[in-house]
Amino acid sequence: MPAHRLLTTTEATDLLALTREIARDEIAPTTAEHEAAEHFPRDTFRLLGKSGLLGLPYAEEHGGGAQPYEVYLQVLEELSSASMTVGVGLSVHTMSCFPLAHFGTDEQRARLLPDMLGGDTLGAYALSEAHAGSDAAALRTRAERTGDGYTVTGTKCWITHGGVADFYTLMARTSDDDISCFLVDGATEGLSAGPPEHKMGLTGSPTTELHFDGAPVAGDRLIGAEGSGLKIALTALNSGRLGIAACAVGLAQAALDLAVDYARQRHQFGQPIITFQGLEFLLADMAAAVHSARATYLDAARRRDAGMSFGQEASVAKLVATDAAMKVTTDAVQVLGGAGYTRDFPAERYMREAKVLQIFEGTNQIQRMVIGRHLAQV
Secondary structure: OOOOOOOOOHHHHHHHHHHHHHHHHHHHHHHHHHHHHOOOOHHHHHHHHHOOOOOOOOOHHHOOOOOOHHHHHHHHHHHHHHOHHHHHHHHHHHHHHHHHHHHOOHHHHHHHHHHHHHOOOOEEEEOOEOOEOOOHHHOOOEEEEEOOEEEEEEEEEEEEOOOOOOEEEEEEEOOOOOEEEEEEEOOOOOEEEOOOOOOOOOOOOOEEEEEEEEEEEEHHHEEOOOOOHHHHHHHHHHHHHHHHHHHHHHHHHHHHHHHHHHHHHOEEOOEEHHHOHHHHHHHHHHHHHHHHHHHHHHHHHHHHHOOOOOHHHHHHHHHHHHHHHHHHHHHHHHHHHHHHHOOOOOHHHHHHHHHHHOOOOOOHHHHHHHHHHHHHHO
16 A cells, blocks of 8 residues: 555554455455456455445445545555456446445335445446447336336346346336336346456456346336436446546556566666666656546545535546556556566556556546536536
8 A cells, every 4th residue: 555645534544454454365366366267256245345345435324334435445446456356346336336325215225235235245237238338328228117117128238247246236218218227136037147258358357248138127126216317327427437546546556566566676787677767767657647546536536525526527537547557557568578478477467457447437538528528517
């Protein structure tokens, strides 16, 4: 954990210390093995739940940690530095809980949130479709009224935790004009996952299509009012973008640490290569990018914690942090030279994992559109 982080409470300091210990001792030692084997570390999420780290930004009465988003994101960064599959998985799970926590009824929260925040159930966020990625309003999956419930038909795509999630936060069309939000049990009849996508990175995290073939969903699994699904989805994405920004910073920090350590140990022409100005400046730029990216997500998180508008700042953080992660991981491979291009070191994996961060939760081109539209409103 970078020594300059400023934590305002003893509880927050203890949480970060616990997270660092779990990341170092329980997650990092098996990450390369799990990624190479395309193995999803489901037990790690149960461990995070038992450790109190799976529901940090949510209310204590439902099993959450009641922590500021600023603290949660730093926990997420720490975990991501050890495993992007775990970091991104936690971010996705947290976003999947968001609609229920913020738009569900008291009865729904009391009944469903404790298992979700305690690690007994793992979530996924089912919004994207083949023809409705960045254009979320164009989704075609339908939820038709059938008595006291709904029947869902359609296909979602690019679903993180597809096939392994215990519940799916689903956005589906309830009329030609309305999109609604549902919490769907993973074992629902008529719900199935396609085969995992063959990805260049995050190979330990399954990403699949999700098929709804007349899947029945009880009426009490509607979250919020009918027709409020798009608003709920976009609100959740603002917070989810901060999660991806924190993941990106964790990955970039890991790449920077690896590059610095290697440059200190690698000798050429009788001295450590870190003493050569060309490399020294490259590492300095990498460090500046990591520090700058961290500052953007912390700024947005503090605005969120203060109850201020933070949509533009979330897009800035996601854009800056993920672009930084792509640049820093690429430069880390360069610092290691030929060794960085081999799988003997994690630099090449970091570089492969960084790319998808520029696509998650709205591509960086979409973030630029969001930022530009905010500016146009001023």
